Amino acid sequence: MLSAKMEDYLKAIYRLERDGDPPIAPSTIAEMLDVTAPTVTSMVEKLADRGLVEREKYKGVRTTPEGETVALEIIRHHRLLETFLTEQLGYDWAEVHEEAEVLEHHISEEFESRVAAVLDEPEFDPHGDPIPSDSLDPIDDESATALSEHSEGGQLEVARVRDRDPDELTYLSDAGITPGTVLTVEEVAPIGMVTVQLESGSSVSLPDHIADAIQVRAPDTQGEDGVSQA
Amino acid sequence: MLSAKMEDYLKAIYRLERDGDPPIAPSTIAEMLDVTAPTVTSMVEKLADRGLVEREKYKGVRTTPEGETVALEIIRHHRLLETFLTEQLGYDWAEVHEEAEVLEHHISEEFESRVAAVLDEPEFDPHGDPIPSDSLDPIDDESATALSEHSEGGQLEVARVRDRDPDELTYLSDAGITPGTVLTVEEVAPIGMVTVQLESGSSVSLPDHIADAIQVRAPDTQGEDGVSQA
DNA sequence: ACACCAAATTAGACGAATCTAACCCAAAAG
DNA sequence: CTTTTGGGTTAGATTCGTCTAATTTGGTGT
Numbered sequence: 001m002l003s004a005k006m007e008d009y010l011k012a013i014y015r016l017e018r019d020g021d022p023p024i025a026p027s028t029i030a031e032m033l034d035v036t037a038p039t040v041t042s043m044v045e046k047l048a049d050r051g052l053v054e055r056e057k058y059k060g061v062r063t064t065p066e067g068e069t070v071a072l073e074i075i076r077h078h079r080l081l082e083t084f085l086t087e088q089l090g091y092d093w094a095e096v097h098e099e100a101e102v103l104e105h106h107i108s109e110e111f112e113s114r115v116a117a118v119l120d121e122p123e124f125d126p127h128g129d130p131i132p133s134d135s136l137d138p139i140d141d142e143s144a145t146a147l148s149e150h151s152e153g154g155q156l157e158v159a160r161v162r163d164r165d166p167d168e169l170t171y172l173s174d175a176g177i178t179p180g181t182v183l184t185v186e187e188v189a190p191i192g193m194v195t196v197q198l199e200s201g202s203s204v205s206l207p208d209h210i211a212d213a214i215q216v217r218a219p220d221t222q223g224e225d226g227v228s229q230a
Numbered sequence: 231m232l233s234a235k236m237e238d239y240l241k242a243i244y245r246l247e248r249d250g251d252p253p254i255a256p257s258t259i260a261e262m263l264d265v266t267a268p269t270v271t272s273m274v275e276k277l278a279d280r281g282l283v284e285r286e287k288y289k290g291v292r293t294t295p296e297g298e299t300v301a302l303e304i305i306r307h308h309r310l311l312e313t314f315l316t317e318q319l320g321y322d323w324a325e326v327h328e329e330a331e332v333l334e335h336h337i338s339e340e341f342e343s344r345v346a347a348v349l350d351e352p353e354f355d356p357h358g359d360p361i362p363s364d365s366l367d368p369i370d371d372e373s374a375t376a377l378s379e380h381s382e383g384g385q386l387e388v389a390r391v392r393d394r395d396p397d398e399l400t401y402l403s404d405a406g407i408t409p410g411t412v413l414t415v416e417e418v419a420p421i422g423m424v425t426v427q428l429e430s431g432s433s434v435s436l437p438d439h440i441a442d443a444i445q446v447r448a449p450d451t452q453g454e455d456g457v458s459q460a
Numbered sequence: 461a462c463a464c465c466a467a468a469t470t471a472g473a474c475g476a477a478t479c480t481a482a483c484c485c486a487a488a489a490g
Numbered sequence: 491c492t493t494t495t496g497g498g499t500t501a502g503a504t505t506c507g508t509c510t511a512a513t514t515t516g517g518t519g520t
Contacts, residue, residue, distance in 0.1 A: 005507065027467065039508055041469055046506090058468055058515060088318065089344040099338055106336050108329055114319040235477065257497060269478055271499055276476090288485060288498060 002050075004105035007074050008033060009043050010052060013063055014071035018141060023060030069136050076132040077104040077112060079125035084115050086126045093126040093178070094169035128160030128179035128215070148194060148211035150185050156216035157182050163213040175204045182219050232280075234335035237304050238263060239273050240282060243293055244301035248371060253290030299366050306362040307334040307342060309355035314345050316356045323356040323408070324399035358390030358409035358445070378424060378441035380415050386446035387412050393443040405434045412449050 012032045016024045026040040033040075048055040052067035063071060081100035085091040091099070107115075116122070116134065123131055130139045144159040158181040163169060172178065176198050186203055187195040194211040197203050206214070232240075242262045246254045256270040263270075278285040282297035293301060311330040315321040321329070337345075346352070346364065354360055360369045374389040388411040393399060402408065406428050417425040422438040436444070 003506080025467080026469090035507090036509065037468065038470080038510085043507075085341075089341070089348060091340075091344070095340065099341060102336050102338075103333070106332050108332075110321075110325065111315075111319070111329060114321070118319060233476075255497080256499090265477090266479065267498065268480085268500080273477075 002070065005043070006047060006050075006052075007070065007105055009040075009047060010063065010067050010071045011074050013053060013061060014068060014075070017063060022062035023054075023056055024062065025060045029061075068138065072132040072136040072138065074104050076134075076136065077107055079129055079131040080112060080115050080119070080122070081107070082125045082127070083119055083122050083131070087119060092170065093173060094166040096126060097164045097166075124179070126179070127162070128158070129162075142215075144215035144217045146212050147185070147196070147206075147214040147216050148208055150216065151188055152185050155182055155184055155219045157219040158214060159217045160215040161213060162215065163210065168210060172210070176200060176202065177204065177214070183216075232300065235273070236277060236280075236282075237300065237335055239270075239277060240293065240297050240301045241304050243283060243291060244298060244305070247293060252292035253284075253286055254292065255290045259291075298368065302362040302366040302368065304334050306364075306366065307337055309359055309361040310342060310345050310349070310352070311337070312355045312357070313349055313352050313361070317349060322400070323403060324396040326356060327394045327396075354409070356409070357392070358388070359392075372445075374445035374447045376442050377415070377426070377436075377444040377446050378438055380446065381418055382415050385412055385414055385449045387449040388444060389447045390445040391443060392445065393440065398440060402440070406430060406432065407434065407444070413446075 009029065012029055013024050016028055016032065020028070026037055026044065029044075030037050030040045044053060044055055044061050047053045047067065048061070051064055052070060053061040053063050055061050078100045081103050082093075082096040085096045085099055086093055113134070121134075125131055130141070132139050147156070147158075150156060158177060158179050160179060161169070161172065161177075163172075177183070177196075181198065183196040183198050185194060186197045189195065189205075192208040193205055194208070195203055195205040239259065242259055243254050246258055246262065250258070256267055256274065259274075260267050260270045274283060274285055274291050277283045277297065278291070281294055282300060283291040283293050285291050308330045311333050312323075312326040315326045315329055316323060343364070351364075352361055360371070362369050377386070377388075380386060388407060388409050390409060391399070391402065391407075393402075407413070407426075411428065413426040413428050415424060416427045416433055419425065419435075423435055424438070424441040425433055425435040427433050
């Protein structure tokens with residue numbers, strides 16, 4: 001059986017592969033998980049022994065298909081839990097990450113499938129992140145672009161908010177910005193700030209690091225059904 | 231912070247105190263947790279250092295008030311989870327114990343209070359066990375007696391089923407015996423078996439170890455409201 | 461080519477939770 | 491009042507995940 005720690009490493013490596021390119025350097029993993037480099041070396045050896053990652057000494061690691069499946073399983077748990085906590089237990093989207101981060105390692109397959117059923121097999125979590133399917137096929141991220149890459153004009157719909165800071169998330173939802181929100185870029189200030197206008201007419205200014213985290217796409221012109229995020 | 235293991239030991243010691251009398255012998259704890267005696271000795275030392283149990287060398291341990299509070303907290307988590315899994319996720323009462331046994335150590339106080347709220351502050355879990363209150367006051371078990379102590383005649387209501395074996399629990403619920411069931415002792419056979427008759431008229435025979443686990447009391451003559459188990 | 465440097469690995473230690481083997485109480489039995 | 495003996499404790503080892511300190515590696519820059 002895999003320990004919660006091993007699952008954490010696999011999830012981290014998988015995420016890093018989605019952004020930068022494999023192989024993933026130990027130092028990167030160390031920073032993400034807030035451990036020292038030797039700890040990563042020994043853990044990575046263990047994962048390699050189990051066939052969950054491929055290791056090139058002094059280079060880094062990449063997940064094997066089996067390792068990727070494990071990562072997807074944990075990510076599915078995490079995102080289902082976030083959705084569940086929000087929809088069934090009344091959590092705010094700012095609070096769900098921490099709780100899901102712990103529970104994702106401890107729920108059974110039974111729990112997973114019952115939660116998925118109760119939620120009617122959701123495809124996106126409260127932050128707009130896609131939930132891996134029960135079959136754990138690799139998810140194709142990104143048909144969306146960062147808000148920070150857009151210039152003035154044109155309607156955009158918030159697809160995904162890749163930020164987990166509770167204060168920032170609370171600020172955004174209070175300002176009316178969550179997945180599904182339709183907005184227009186009003187001004188791109190040369191001081192690292194973007195101002196957007198919401199459908200309500202209100203303007204919201206956001207520093208670059210937040211605008212980087214907000215992913216947008218062309219607005220959904222069909223009827224709102226909450227599942228049409230693909 | 232307490233580890234999940236320390237919580238397990240405290241819960242076990244607390245449970246044993248509720249049955250037999252303190253101090254609780256290491257061997258008893260070892261058997262309940264399926265570990266060896268030396269393991270118990272070292273764990274008990276650690277708990278004593280933390281002020282969670284009082285230890286009399288070569289005698290055994292008893293929980294301190296702080297230790298008892300920790301045990302009650304975990305038991306509250308466990309029973310709330312069992313109730314939640316049953317009522318909200320559609321689990322059968324035979325399945326909930328295992329899942330709750332794991333999750334009880336990992337849910338936050340936030341989770342606990344939200345689940346309690348969603349369930350409308352339940353006082354009993356699906357097996358009829360009382361759920362410690364949010365204030366963690368010691369619960370007064372037992373106003374009920376074992377079915378095995380009753381002889382023929384007289385209506386009895388099932389208050390509590392102190393059995394966690396999934397197969398046995400499934401058998402009982404299939405037979406129509408769950409907390410709230412009203413029955414009459416039909417025959418006490420001298421071969422270690424009791425036969426009861428349900429309100430439906432059907433008879434069910436039960437071996438002694440099951441009859442020991444079923445706790446009964448005088449039937450609730452008031453209207454059924456599902457909370458009148460006290 | 462050679463030296464340098466940042467990053468990775470190896471070496472050795474530690475705390476938690478567990479085990480087996482060896483030893484020691486203390487309460488019951490003479 | 492001694493002896494027996496079951497159960498408890500001590501000693502020492504193991505695994506997991508982590509650390510710090512020392513060493514090695516491989517790519518960079520001159």
